[in-house]
Amino acid sequence: MRLLFVSRLDRSARAVAAITRFAAIGKRLGHEVAVFGEPRQDFESVPHSVDVNAFDFALFVVYEAWDFPELPHLAHLLDRMPKERRVIVDCTGTYNETITVEHDSNHLEQLNGHQGWEWVEGFDAVAKKVLQPTLTPLRNDVGSFLLFGYDPLAVARPYRSAQEASKAWSARGDAGKPHGIVYVGHNWQRWTQLRRFFEAVEPLKDRLGPIQLRGWAWDQRPDWAVEHGFAGVDVDPDLLKRLGVEVGGPIPFDEVIEWQGRARFCPIFHRPLFNQLGLVTNRTFETFCSDTIPLLMLPHALVGAIYGRDALPLAPGDDVRGRLEDMMRRPEVYWDAVLKTRDHLAARHSYERRFEELVAALES
Amino acid sequence: MNILFIMDRRANAGSIQAIASYVRAGDDLGHTIALYGHPDAKYAGIRWSTDFGMFDHVVFVCEFGLGWMSGLRMSRILSQVPRGKRAVLDADGMYNPIVSVDGYDRNHHNDGSRVFWGAHCDALTDKIFQPTREPIQASVIPVPFYGYDSALRLEPGSRPKRFDIVHVGHNWWRWREVSTSLLPAIERIRRHLDGIGFVGLWWDMIPAGAREQNLEIAFGFDTEWFRRLSIEVKPAVPFTDVVSAMSEGRVNIMTQRPLFRRLKLLTAKYFEIFCADTIPLVMLDPDHAESVYGPCGRELALHGDISDKLLDAIQKPDKYQQIVEEVRRHLGAHHSYHNRTHDLVEALRA
Numbered sequence: 001m002r003l004l005f006v007s008r009l010d011r012s013a014r015a016v017a018a019i020t021r022f023a024a025i026g027k028r029l030g031h032e033v034a035v036f037g038e039p040r041q042d043f044e045s046v047p048h049s050v051d052v053n054a055f056d057f058a059l060f061v062v063y064e065a066w067d068f069p070e071l072p073h074l075a076h077l078l079d080r081m082p083k084e085r086r087v088i089v090d091c092t093g094t095y096n097e098t099i100t101v102e103h104d105s106n107h108l109e110q111l112n113g114h115q116g117w118e119w120v121e122g123f124d125a126v127a128k129k130v131l132q133p134t135l136t137p138l139r140n141d142v143g144s145f146l147l148f149g150y151d152p153l154a155v156a157r158p159y160r161s162a163q164e165a166s167k168a169w170s171a172r173g174d175a176g177k178p179h180g181i182v183y184v185g186h187n188w189q190r191w192t193q194l195r196r197f198f199e200a201v202e203p204l205k206d207r208l209g210p211i212q213l214r215g216w217a218w219d220q221r222p223d224w225a226v227e228h229g230f231a232g233v234d235v236d237p238d239l240l241k242r243l244g245v246e247v248g249g250p251i252p253f254d255e256v257i258e259w260q261g262r263a264r265f266c267p268i269f270h271r272p273l274f275n276q277l278g279l280v281t282n283r284t285f286e287t288f289c290s291d292t293i294p295l296l297m298l299p300h301a302l303v304g305a306i307y308g309r310d311a312l313p314l315a316p317g318d319d320v321r322g323r324l325e326d327m328m329r330r331p332e333v334y335w336d337a338v339l340k341t342r343d344h345l346a347a348r349h350s351y352e353r354r355f356e357e358l359v360a361a362l363e364s
Numbered sequence: 365m366n367i368l369f370i371m372d373r374r375a376n377a378g379s380i381q382a383i384a385s386y387v388r389a390g391d392d393l394g395h396t397i398a399l400y401g402h403p404d405a406k407y408a409g410i411r412w413s414t415d416f417g418m419f420d421h422v423v424f425v426c427e428f429g430l431g432w433m434s435g436l437r438m439s440r441i442l443s444q445v446p447r448g449k450r451a452v453l454d455a456d457g458m459y460n461p462i463v464s465v466d467g468y469d470r471n472h473h474n475d476g477s478r479v480f481w482g483a484h485c486d487a488l489t490d491k492i493f494q495p496t497r498e499p500i501q502a503s504v505i506p507v508p509f510y511g512y513d514s515a516l517r518l519e520p521g522s523r524p525k526r527f528d529i530v531h532v533g534h535n536w537w538r539w540r541e542v543s544t545s546l547l548p549a550i551e552r553i554r555r556h557l558d559g560i561g562f563v564g565l566w567w568d569m570i571p572a573g574a575r576e577q578n579l580e581i582a583f584g585f586d587t588e589w590f591r592r593l594s595i596e597v598k599p600a601v602p603f604t605d606v607v608s609a610m611s612e613g614r615v616n617i618m619t620q621r622p623l624f625r626r627l628k629l630l631t632a633k634y635f636e637i638f639c640a641d642t643i644p645l646v647m648l649d650p651d652h653a654e655s656v657y658g659p660c661g662r663e664l665a666l667h668g669d670i671s672d673k674l675l676d677a678i679q680k681p682d683k684y685q686q687i688v689e690e691v692r693r694h695l696g697a698h699h700s701y702h703n704r705t706h707d708l709v710e711a712l713r714a
Binding site: 062065066067068069070071072074075078083112113114115117118119121122124125126222223224226227228 | 372401402414431432433434435436437438439440442443444483484486487488571572573
């Protein structure tokens, strides 16, 4: 299959990790994968192309309106790739009625100027088929395609046993981990959950070790959000200061696995909207490549459906503090869950499987 | 002819008033004119549609930014509207070489911006309109676009006068003229004046993101000076309230961006101000004022001794009302939206 991705690549946001893996793994599997556009120096390993006719399908990976190319490139693309061979992967569930959860929504008109109908009618105009990275699309005419996957070859430290993993994880001093908790992700519709999480772990902070938040706008609310009263990019610097949380800028996509491995624990949060729609992200899978214990701060049903039953101990539910204490007391038990979950992800959610699913979806 | 406008709709800025006037004029003349979108109560008097098949032509009304022409929006339009049916109204003179006025106001901050703009328009259409009689580019078609809508007229005495002087407009590339000409002139005669109001955005703050876009210079202001002159800053009003807000002043002052004066680009404000129950004084050179408003327009140009003219207008309202009425007659005859609709239909047919 010759597959042309259409999306705006950013080194620390959205689907960049998945698209680059599709390019690399696709080549290994005998597919030709490229990203629409001129070659970019900051993505030397990712083939780019504007030769639209050389591809079988254009796969639009859309988070925001600007994931579509601008003019004149947009006209070039639409003129050369028939609608029947254009497919959209709708990563934020915009191809639905307007859904609002807390202050999160699939149609943030105040932010991007597009009303709900424009997303739906726009997608209808562009593509014959819309896919969403959820197991449970709301619309009958939307297909399920998770897009993001797990790459066993990217695992930082592939342990042979839970005992070996637990021993390495529990090391102290220079061999130990410099951080107790690291969260890599942008300040975007996650603060309500992070606040609850931080308040829960506060009594453990001296035992956990340093906490680090890496991503965009964790130091303060951006001016534009303040000016327009835009919720969803909230943060409480006083709380972070009290916990001694270090904040820093985004981590490039190709350094995330290593960076997360500097911490004993890495929580996985999804936006409230994503939790409601069951949408998965790159981090859903990639965190299991890091040398850390993932904390699945996700709906119980999603944990079971995506990660399998063996992952359930990694989901603290409402007892974050109690579960972390137990993880520190009995790490081997939880590393056993991590390793079994890695096996499950490798069997069910590898990029090889994603290619098979995508081919089936495109050719159906 | 059925015409669908597409624009970055803003209730308190841009060309939305003009669209409402085109809808009315179109109805009078047997044309169906609408704005792209679904009905929205914030925009009284606008007809809405998303059905491209109903329209003979689509006109993109473009101002400074193109961010609203997202790929999502444009994909649908490009898929359903043939190129020959599309036109662009370049309201801000962006489809030009770089034009910089005294190193201050400019249409593009660099050549990349100019090329981007040009490529955008060229990808859409062969028909680029500008609201000026004197386009720089031979390929640009002059279409005055903005006009005088007598239906918006407020009768004398319909609003109480809260101010001697009102300025309605956003602070966008206006500070140099305001700070070097207008405020010094007001300062000289302040003790003879009652209230002064500036209505609009950014007279007391710089919007978020301006610094990052190297646009801080476009939003200069001096809160302390305003306070010393007892100038009241009021928030922007929606287009439906603009004429009413202007009518709270005995005198209204119209400023225009230096770039717009250089390119002689018309805006909605040129005409809205004559719908208000006020004495409009326009900061244009007299020849320019005459070219739009007729011979009497020279009398309303704030040029040279601004202090004297302001005082004269406030102290001799009857004299100025006669001049204003004469200008209104000129505007009704030459710049009505019936005329504008006819001009636009012809330009689209050509």
